[in-house]
Amino acid sequence: MESVYEVAFYHEHVLVKEPGTDKETPWHHDQSYYPIDGEKVCSIWMPVDPVPSDTCVQFIAGSHKWGWFEPIKFETERPYQIIDKENDGKVYQKVPDVAANKDKYSILHWDVQAYLLIRVKAEADRPPDSPRQSRFLTYYPDLNTRSPITTESR
Numbered sequence: 001m002e003s004v005y006e007v008a009f010y011h012e013h014v015l016v017k018e019p020g021t022d023k024e025t026p027w028h029h030d031q032s033y034y035p036i037d038g039e040k041v042c043s044i045w046m047p048v049d050p051v052p053s054d055t056c057v058q059f060i061a062g063s064h065k066w067g068w069f070e071p072i073k074f075e076t077e078r079p080y081q082i083i084d085k086e087n088d089g090k091v092y093q094k095v096p097d098v099a100a101n102k103d104k105y106s107i108l109h110w111d112v113q114a115y116l117l118i119r120v121k122a123e124a125d126r127p128p129d130s131p132r133q134s135r136f137l138t139y140y141p142d143l144n145t146r147s148p149i150t151t152e153s154r
């Protein structure tokens with residue numbers, strides 16, 4: 001494993017799901033939504049409320065090797081337009097329909113998770129009447145990594 005000597009803290013965000021939030025976070029990877037790129041960009045996800053571990057975020061084992069996925073707006077499920085200023089030729093696939101084919105994937109979850117942004121994940125089966133706040137801390141090791149910009153399509 002390669003060592004990393006400098007790590008930059010990129011940001012923190014808090015996600016609040018109130019009781020009655022019935023829209024699930026769809027399968028996606030975070031990498032396509034971030035203006036930073038690289039194999040070692042990672043986040044730590046942790047619930048702030050006490051929640052059963054089977055309602056924590058779930059990940060697909062090995063999906064960090066699947067490449068890049070089209071970013072979509074979760075609310076409408078419409079794709080964002082990608083402005084690739086660096087023109088680095090990334091190919092953005094549609095995320096496979098994991099929800100309909102769960103038996104085909106090895107799905108993992110823990111109650112606190114450190115993960116690469118390129119790994120595919122989604123919200124696990126949270127009952128819509130149970131609140132859940134979660135916190136993400138994101139770090140990246142290479143200060144020169146930049147990624148295409150996404151804007152919402154009309």
Ligand SMILES: O=C(O)CCC(=O)C(=O)O
Binds near residue numbers: 057
């Ligand atoms: O339900 C969650 O906490 C996961 C949300 C998520 O995957 C995201 O906001 O990128």
